[in-house]
Amino acid sequence: MSGNQPNRIPDFGRIGRDEPLRFTFDGKAYTGYKGDTLASALLANGVKLVGRSFKYHRPRGVFSAGVEEPNALVALREGARREPNTRATVAELFDGLVAESQNRSPNLKYDIQSLNQAIARFIPAGFYYKTFMGPFANTRLWMFFEKIIRKSAGMGTASGEADPDRYDRMHAHCDVLVIGGGAAGLSAALAAGEAGARVILVDETPRLGGRLNQDVYKIGDLSGGEWVEQTIAKLTALPTVKLLTRTTAFGYYDGNLIGAVERVSDHLPEMPVHLPRQRWWRFRAKQVILATGATEQPLVFGNNDRPGIMLAGAVRAYINEYGVLPGRRAVIFTNNDDAYRTALDVMNAGGAAVAVVDARKNPRSTLIDHTRGKGVTVLTGHAVVNTHGHFELQAVDVAPIDGDGAARRLDCDLLAISGGWQPNVHLSSQTGAKPVWNDKMNCFLPGTPKRPEASAGAAAGRFTLAAVLSDGHARGTQAAALTGHSLDREVKLPRVDAETPAPSEALWEAPDPATGHPKKFVDHQDDVSADDVRLAHREGYVSVEHLKRYTTLGMGTDQGKTSNITGLAIMAKLRGQPIPAVGTTTFRPPYTPIAIGAMGGTERGQHYKPRRRSPMHDWHQERGCEWIPAGLWDRPRHYPLTPNETLRQAYVRETKQTRQSVGICDVTTLGKIDIQGPDAAEFLNRVYTNGFAKLPVGKARYGLMLREDGQVYDDGTTSRLGENHYVMTTTTANAVAVMAKLEFYLQAVWPDLRVKVVSVTEQYAAIALAGPNSRKVMQKIVDIDLSDDAFPFMACGPCHAVTDAIRARLFRISFSGELAYEINVPSDYGRFVWDALMDAGAEFGIVPYGLEALGNMRIEKGHVAGAELDGRTTADDLGLGKMLSAQKPFVGKTLAQRPGLTAPTRKKLVGLVPVDGKTALPNGSQIIELADRDKPRPVKMIGNVSSNGFSPELNTPIALGLLEGGLAREGDTVLVAYPLKNLYIPATVRNPHFVDPEGKRLHG
Amino acid sequence: MFRFTCPHCGERDVVEFSYGGDASVVVPDLAAGEEAWFDAVYQRDNPRGPHVEYWHHVAGCRQWIRVERDTLTHEILACGPATGRMRPETGGEGA
């Protein structure tokens, strides 16, 4: 029953007529069946107008039945799941589907922008190119017009909301990957699978079988569809074969890696909670069989874009696969035999085949004779030169190709066109195998393989079913054999009727009609006409790559699947050269558009990268800290006392309390590298600028590392725990890189050194305790004497923390400039020891301090950190020149002595305070001379501010910066300039050691 | 997406490695002069064809290895430890 679906044909198609599905298109309700695509359901309902064209807003209808569709782009679903630019020809229908047309306003029939057709001559090819590149580029005028152009030259609009769906990642290995599940792919998979190879077969559609579902064939005693079902059953029974439908192999990469996206739930009304929307597959295959089929090419003639003009093979697909007859009266326009099948299938489905218009002069074949025998008019040596109708096709004008254009009119509501089939060489071309033009077949064939791959069937230019089946079998057998699998018995292929088609003849562009010069579209999606190609040629564009960019030919979401070759051929004709001389366009992944969400997979939002947490993380959270990311780590930035306490109030309070009594800070994130071996001392001597060989056991030393080019790389404290045992600390930011560098030196440069290194960052919780009362607090939990004599500044050693069960390492080192300790305990005890220190410090009002106070205290002390170690500073720039040992070579020493790195004019570390004692000196500010304040810009920039904070002791904002002349300018007033915010702040240059410059507190 | 034969772990995906630069560069003696260090730090060939480079098996054994890769075809020609003999790649699952 066709019911309210006027174009549905009884008893045709592979749709589920017992499962009607309701859907809406532009708000109007329709019914289709399970197994329909949106396009087949619309055609069944007699909807011909489905979109407006990109540039001229011309009415457009469904053009194809597959991924090559240039016209029928729609938005699917609503709300956050709204997906624009979806091809209706591959969108599976589900109950409740909501679809909308695009690129029209206010609706498809009354589209204001279609006026563009009237002004089309003002926006020829190259309009965008010229406007972008021309004198108006980047001007206000262009920006104004750009908005209007973007709206009218529109694609669909995205939802603007976050993608609510889930995506997954899959990895698979196999002997033979078969891409494409048509006759060739099924035949290949069966041959390889029966030989025992591990086979994966993927197909982009929901239904295996390819053209066997869309054409009428006999294979042995079976229909094409029955053979498909039988073969699927055989494949499913093989334990080493896996079949994946709705899976598009979009890219062919190095190492025989194939990327594919499986659409798991796109065809379902609601996403099931246990399934992702899509899966991103990475297949590693020993052998790949490209059974990717071919794409039918259109013909180019006047007004060739009206709704009702469709590829001939697509018409057969709608009839045989979907049970839809897209028109009652069909004209077939072709340059090859294959389209004659369309005439027969239309008649078989109850329609009329008005005529076959064949561009060839005198083609002879049994198929043509058979068609004539059915009473179909065959006009050879003819072409369609113009069409009539507006929202749907009403008639075509047909004229002899060599005549004067005098035409006869044929009334019809369907024009099925075929310019021959182009093998889908995309994937093989992606590997660098350049497609080869075949003059006899008028198509590109896959180039010589550069990888372990082989094309099979139509993808290899084999267009008769017998050839496709035997080619698939041969390729499958061969691929299995190459992976060590073969069958010891002979396989007999099913009998298929022989076909002897007459050769096709190229017809790249039909002649103009006797009067008028209608537009002939080459690229429907981008509205590029044959005249546009001619214009590009006249303006001197000779390469196909230039042609593409100038005219936008092939630049749409369909990537020119039905337009690149025609464009190329017209260009070649204009240049009077053969097609291969003009070139092929380069195919790049993806083969069809893929959702960005699928690329991200599960790595989105917080899951984009791992988060590292210290063992004391929960304590900080319970205390209500504000977090700040430091590399992959979460670190407490500050601990607000009340919700109203600002960041500055909090860090100033934390600084004050630490300097007055005692503060505690989580420093687990610093890199910790365990270094052991008889040559450990020699190793450290090479990588650090200062000496470590003579460091006594039980002592720590601040070390400085340079890059090989002589700039400062990293700093940290390294302690000698035993004769051949050190532990190095690095900055949080460089922990990973320093570790890799040390491994590189040991493995690749100095393999003779007997040293092993291992990162122990995550094995130890590290807690810093700073302030005049830190000794009293620490002494309560450790079992060694902390008196200044017994454990002086820079001492280190083993101890127990809290109980004899917890072995700890204690270091008397200081970043804050106060009397301070750092204790390392095994990570599992971190929280326990932290709690013990909080208890022990309660009587002294112990304060936890975060990264902000930590930074503030180091600025008060003039210690450099990441902001100063920016890869452009030398040791001398930072006031650390004394750390470059003259006694020994070390990494970076030679190049650090270059004139450019030792010039007296270099910027050097200074301290800065605002003259008014109030205004903060923003990081990133430039420093200029006070005298240059009112001079015309630009003026000389003599330095910059790198870090800033507030010193409670000095009661003023402070900053560190790099300034030409450095401390020679101590006492001078300079201008800190931040023009973006119009800030010009006079500041005094001073010694960067703002607090306790003599370092008395360290030794307290 | 390459696969390398790590001499310590076997055939592995490139995602386990991080690139470490031109392995034809010989790091000079620390005491070497400016010219030798300048060449080692700044001078690089940009070959079209086989090229030996360092890769660090960071998500594996943490060993630095050397890989001979054709920069034109991305074919992996040989792999070996940071120092010592390189072994030709046997093909595995293709170039």
Ligand SMILES: [Zn+2]
């Ligand atoms: Zn390894």
